[in-house]
Amino acid sequence: MNRIYLDNAATTPLSEEVIDAMVSVMKTTYGNPSSTHTLGQEAKILIENVRRQVADYLHITPAEIIFTSCGTESNNMIIKSCVNHLGVERIITSPMEHKCVAETVLDMKKRRGIEVVYLRPDQKGDFDLAKLEEELKSSGKKTLVTLMHANNETGNFLDIKKVAELCHENGALFHSDTVQSMAHMAMNFDEILLDFASCSAHKFHGPKGSGFAFVRKASGLKGIITGGPQERSLRAGTENVSGIVGLGKALEVALKNMDRDISHIKEIKKYAVERLKSEIEGVKFNGHSAEEDRSLCTVLSVLLPFKDPMIGLKLDMKGIAISQGSACSSGASKPSMVMMMLLTEEEMEKCTPLRVSFSHLTTKEEIDALTDALKEIANTFGIEKTNIADRQITL
Structure with missing residues (x-):
């Protein structure tokens, strides 16, 4: 059949170019990127090349890209660190979010007593941004807004540029789950002033187990996985070199075509x-x-x-x-x-x-x-x- x-x-499905790039790395560049010898530094160079590639796509600096295992990990890291390290006491979100956002928000409510405000969609799945602005102005608590860019079930777009402007004007942080839209369209985070975003390579013909978090420079975000200085001390653990190379190749192919x-x-x-x-x-x-x-x-x-x-x-x-x-x-x-x-x-x-x-x-x-x-x-x-x-x- x-x-x-x-x-x-x-x-x-993985593209052939991605498979070839990953196999080559697994065969020839097996050093630990944290090692100081040549094999380790060759692996480190591969990672940093992809970091620059992603940063160029998003019009940001390489230091603002943190490699993770997937969008779920990225979203967890961002939301939990905002609460645990940045003093967020209130989260504005929606019932339309992916489970990895929705359940993480509820976990923060349960464990840390965070106030959660839900924006309700209309019959088409759109949000009233005037209502969002009203909610932003209604409280003096430090607030994180977390709303996805493109809904994973309907495909509906959110005007993340406008949301970012509202958040910026009202002293709130803005995180967007961009897993479905990343590498499927042009992105410019120099113009869209959101603070945090997430990506999974397997949504654009890259490997599972490889993704990244965008963390705006000087945001103060800290890691939730400790044990080493990898990824600017935001994500401890030996990097998935072949997975990161696969992400980079998938992004290269996606942008080219x-x-x-x-x-x-x-x-x-x-x-x-x-x-x-x-x-x-x-x-x-x-x-x-x-x-x-x-x-x-x-x-x-x-x-x-x-x-x-x-x-x-x-x-x-x-x-x-x-x-x-x-x-x-x-x-x-x-x-x-x-x-x-x-x-x-x-x-x-x-x-x-x-x-x-x-x-x-x-x-x-x-x-x-x-x-x-x-x-x-x-x-x-x-x-x-x-x-x-x-x-x-x-x-």
């Missing part, structure tokens, strides 16, 4: 929207997922007009790998928090959310196969015509 992979928001790849993915996403609309009566799209300029091109959040909790398994049996939501909650029996925020009670009872996520490798033939499979499943429910009422949501 030829397998079709449409779960690129969960992880992406960005215009071509983004154009292709946008075309694929538009094609998917058109095919699903034409073949499945009553299908809808969550948030701004189907709008080209308001969501990440790699993610399409679909709302199917029938209830089928087993749809992921049924598609897998047809050779199609796909997710019903975030990979970190895909095994859950209830809808994700994101879907609970966006769907009406009627939609949660009668409809099925599905996340389709693309890469430059996705083809129109694969979208055709998905559409045919979903149409076949819909027919088993006797779906011929469905009219879902316009959404209403009470927050």
